[in-house]
Amino acid sequence: MKLDSALEKVAPADPFVTLTSGRKIHLREPTAGELRGVKLLDVLQLDTAAHAVVIERISELSTLEFYGLKTADTMALMSKVAGFFAQDPASPPA
Secondary structure, three states, X not given: OOHHHHHOOOOOOOOEEEOOOOOEEEOXXXXXXXXXXXXXXXXXXXXXXXXXXXXXXXXXXXXXXXXXXXXXXXXXXXXXXXXXXOOOOOOOOO
16 A cells, blocks of 8 residues: 555545634644644543644644633534544445
């Protein structure tokens, strides 16, 4: 398997999360470097502190902006990030 083909990923259908204020936040799938120092279990358990670190690295939001969001917006962002770790049911298992 060529490395280039192994690293190619299909982008999520909609990489944006629309906040209750109408602002759209673009989230890109995190790389290994952007997950440095973060426990993946914390991300999957929707730990707010872990998501604050990751979201700052993969979006234009700062940590302070993230902590200042409404609860519904926080949950929408965290759910989208956790979804990056879900396997596409159409893809064969590794």
